[in-house]
Amino acid sequence: MKNNKCKIAIASDHGGWHLKEILKPFLKDLGYGYTDFGTSSEESVDYPDFALALAEAVRTGEYKKGILVCETGLGMSMAANKIPGIRAALCNDIFTAKMSREHNDANILAIGGRIVEEEPAKEIVKIWLQTKFSNASRHKQRIKKIKEIENKFMRSSKG
Numbered sequence: 001m002k003n004n005k006c007k008i009a010i011a012s013d014h015g016g017w018h019l020k021e022i023l024k025p026f027l028k029d030l031g032y033g034y035t036d037f038g039t040s041s042e043e044s045v046d047y048p049d050f051a052l053a054l055a056e057a058v059r060t061g062e063y064k065k066g067i068l069v070c071e072t073g074l075g076m077s078m079a080a081n082k083i084p085g086i087r088a089a090l091c092n093d094i095f096t097a098k099m100s101r102e103h104n105d106a107n108i109l110a111i112g113g114r115i116v117e118e119e120p121a122k123e124i125v126k127i128w129l130q131t132k133f134s135n136a137s138r139h140k141q142r143i144k145k146i147k148e149i150e151n152k153f154m155r156s157s158k159g
């Protein structure tokens with residue numbers, strides 16, 4: 001049977017590495033392929049490097065969705081949201097994960113590897129990947145306004 005599920009980009013820093021390694025086989029179980037953008041151990045690294053690499057790959061459309069893990073999810077989401085076209089949602093609970101897709105059409109999920117336990121983290125990832133954007137005009141309008149803010153502060157709208 002053809003697998004129509006999109007390939008997911010996943011990355012972490014050292015603080016998120018453990019959870020990333022748990023989420024990788026879980027993505028496979030759910031039927032998703034993935035590309036691991038690093039890091040590859042618990043050796044200390046700088047989270048913006050990994051957020052940038054993954055977010056650029058989402059911005060270009062190479063990946064429709066990405067998952068970033070650091071200790072809290074904060075640094076990863078902050079860094080990723082600097083890239084135009086990225087809507088990274090820090091979701092350490094299921095309700096936020098669902099809403100970030102339905103209302104905000106988030107294209108990156110950031111999660112705190114030292115905040116959320118393994119099983120709830122899997123549930124957050126599952127809900128986030130399976131929830132569709134509502135497509136309601138009010139939500140489209142609000143996302144358009146986010147884009148307008150990006151455009152206002154960008155020297156060029158080209159990558």
Ligand code: RB5
Pocket residue numbers: 013014015016047070071072073074075076
């Ligand atoms: C690393 O020590 C930690 O600061 C990082 O994983 C992340 O939580 C930053 O927001």
